[in-house]
Amino acid sequence: MKIGVLGAGAMGSGIAQVASQAGHEVMLLDTNADALVKSKAKLEKVMNRLIEKGRVTAEEATGIQQRIQYGSALTEFKECGLVIEAIIENLDIKKTVFSKLESIVADNCILASNTSSLSIAAIAAACKHSHRVVGIHFFNPAPLMKLVEIIPAIQTSDAVLQAARDLVNSWKKLTVVAKDTPGFIVNRIARPFYGEALRIYEEGIAEPATIDWVMREIGGFRMGPFQLMDYIGNDINFTVTETVFKAFWYDPRYKPAFTQKRLAEAGYLGRKTGKGYYDYSEGAANPEPDRDETKGKAILWRVLVMLINEAADALNLNIASKEDIDTAMTKGVNYPKGLLQWADEIGIQECVEGMDDLYDEYREDRYRCSPLLRRMAAKNQHFFPTKIKQHE
Numbered sequence: 001m002k003i004g005v006l007g008a009g010a011m012g013s014g015i016a017q018v019a020s021q022a023g024h025e026v027m028l029l030d031t032n033a034d035a036l037v038k039s040k041a042k043l044e045k046v047m048n049r050l051i052e053k054g055r056v057t058a059e060e061a062t063g064i065q066q067r068i069q070y071g072s073a074l075t076e077f078k079e080c081g082l083v084i085e086a087i088i089e090n091l092d093i094k095k096t097v098f099s100k101l102e103s104i105v106a107d108n109c110i111l112a113s114n115t116s117s118l119s120i121a122a123i124a125a126a127c128k129h130s131h132r133v134v135g136i137h138f139f140n141p142a143p144l145m146k147l148v149e150i151i152p153a154i155q156t157s158d159a160v161l162q163a164a165r166d167l168v169n170s171w172k173k174l175t176v177v178a179k180d181t182p183g184f185i186v187n188r189i190a191r192p193f194y195g196e197a198l199r200i201y202e203e204g205i206a207e208p209a210t211i212d213w214v215m216r217e218i219g220g221f222r223m224g225p226f227q228l229m230d231y232i233g234n235d236i237n238f239t240v241t242e243t244v245f246k247a248f249w250y251d252p253r254y255k256p257a258f259t260q261k262r263l264a265e266a267g268y269l270g271r272k273t274g275k276g277y278y279d280y281s282e283g284a285a286n287p288e289p290d291r292d293e294t295k296g297k298a299i300l301w302r303v304l305v306m307l308i309n310e311a312a313d314a315l316n317l318n319i320a321s322k323e324d325i326d327t328a329m330t331k332g333v334n335y336p337k338g339l340l341q342w343a344d345e346i347g348i349q350e351c352v353e354g355m356d357d358l359y360d361e362y363r364e365d366r367y368r369c370s371p372l373l374r375r376m377a378a379k380n381q382h383f384f385p386t387k388i389k390q391h392e
Contacts, residue, residue, distance in 0.1 A: 001167075002027065004083035004105075006097065008039040008070075011114060012086035014142030017043060020067040021143070022171040027080060029071050036070045043068070046143075074104055081106075082167065084136055086114040089239070094118065095126035102127045110160055112136040116187050117243045120153035120180045130155035134164045137184060139332050147332035148173045149184050174331055176324035182247035185320050185328040187240055189339065191254050192306035194237060197225035198257035206290065206299055208277040213289035214296040219304065220336035226277040230270030234263045252366040253310070304342070305354035309370050311339035312351075315383075316372035322383050340383040349377040 003019040005012050008030035016028040016039075030036050047061035056064070069076075074097075077083050083101060085094060094113060101111055111133045113123050124133035135151030148168050152161045165175050178184040183191070197211050206214070212224020229237045238260045245254040263269070263276060270276030278286050311329070315322055326338025343351050355369035376382075 001081035002079050004029070004077040004080035005086060006030075006074075006077075006083065007086035007114075008032070008035040009086065011138065011140055011142060012084075013039040013042060014140065015084055015086060015114065015138055016068050017046070017064070017143050018138075018171055018173075020064045024067065026068045027071060027076050028068055029074065029076060031072050033072065036072070040065075040068075040070060074100055077101065077105055077109075079106075080109055082110045082112060082164075084112045084114055089115060089118060089243070091118050091122055094123050098123055098133065099126045102129065108132075110134060110164055112164065114138055117183050117240055117247065119182075119247075120151050121155060124153040124155045131157040132160050134160055135178075135180065135184070136164055136168060139186070145332070146172075146174045147186075147328060148175050149178050149186065149328065149332070150175050151178050151180050151184055153180050174327065176320060176328045178324070178328075179317075179319045181317075181319055183240075183244045185314065185325060186332040188244065188319070189307065189310045189314055189325070189329060190333055191241065191244060192303060192310055193333075194225050194229060194241065194260075195253075195255070195257065196303045196306045198259055200299060200302065201226075202257060202259055206295070207287060209287045210289040210291075210296075211299060213291065214299045215303065218293070218296050219300045222334045222336075225303075229260065230276035230278055230280075233269045233272055234260055234276055235269050238264045252364060253368075255366065301354060302358070305351055305358070306367075308339050308343045308346075308351050309355050309373065312343065312373045313370040315340065316370055341387060343373075344382045344384055344387065348373055348381065352377045 002025045004027045005016045006029050008028055012028065016026045020026045028039065043065060047056065047065060050056045051058055051061050083105060085097060087093065087097065094115065098111055109132070111127065113120060113135050114137055115135060116137055120133065120135040124130035127133055133153060134156050135149065137149040137151060139145035139147055150161065150165050150168065165177070168175050176185060182188060200206055200211060201208060208226035212227050215221045215224045223231065238256060241254065241256045245256055248254050267273055268275045271280055274280045311325055314320065315325055320328065322340050326340050329335045330338055352369055352373050355367060358367040359369065
């Protein structure tokens with residue numbers, strides 16, 4: 001099957017590489033000629049690095065590069081069996097593109113969006129044959145990140161959902177199925193990792209360096225929230241937060257922080273601009289963390305219980321299965337363990353009490369406890385009873 005990828009940015013280029021490495025002919029399109037040139041040069045650089053590391057042979061690298069063709073016209077997708085769109089996060093633009101694509105590709109071609117937070121149903125509605133539209137959300141960098149979220153719209157046929165999942169699984173990816181709701185699994189559940197850390201900072205409880213140290217050294221997370229926001233880009237992270245907040249009809253759980261908005265407005269976007277929560281200029285001295293473990297554990301608990309509560313609420317609303325929720329958070333954003341498994345180990349009642357303590361202090365709906373957690377605590381239940389027995 002020939003694979004089409006629309007958008008030659010970091011994500012689109014990465015998806016094209018993944019498909020080509022799996023043996024597919026790939027058509028990578030972008031209306032920006034410079035983007036195509038940069039994509040091709042970057043792929044060559046990546047392949048040379050993989051050859052040096054012994055991951056691929058020179059012959060395999062050449063094959064991967066030769067299987068990717070570059071173009072600028074949508075008509076070049078005519079022979080593709082799957083087209084994945086990876087362009088700007090703008091619903092109107094995506095709908096226009098999908099409407100045009102439908103008139104070009106074959107009737108059995110699957111049309112997919114790599115959107116991280118927009119409605120798949122809304123995108124599908126732009127097509128006369130909306131049953132063939134599905135969300136296929138890769139994580140950046142696509143060649144390295146194993147997780148892919150598959151999101152069926154209410155219009156998506158079962159056959160298209162299964163075909164999309166089977167195909168992506170054959171690319172040596174790990175797929176999870178998510179309901180078509182804002183943020184899907186990962187970008188929904190991960191909001192408190194950033195949002196609550198920002199709230200703790202804004203309240204003057206701790207500085208970014210301290211919060212990052214806590215989450216890394218005490219919590220076991222690969223990166224702290226402020227490090228990660230600087231890595232992602234404060235403009236991008238703020239936009240995703242704002243999008244999810246609006247999409248959930250301004251639910252206070254997803255409320256963006258003025259701190260991040262101001263950094264984005266100032267152009268302090270993180271690593272890519274040389275300054276964000278940290279200074280990345282040469283020789284810059286960044287503040288040291290306060291390594292007070294008692295204070296650190298309190299900070300970790302506040303962020304962690306909010307993450308657990310969000311994961312439980314996603315399960316309560318059937319966003320995904322409990323297995324897919326924990327898989328998504330460990331494989332999509334490299335959390336040290338699944339949040340629902342973590343809740344089991346801490347104790348569901350403890351989590352309920354943690355949320356209730358926050359609510360009693362702030363009296364904000366932001367800190368409402370998931371009804372699923374409360375029901376489970378009352379019945380002394382666990383998300384994964386077998387794992388608890390093994391752990392004990």
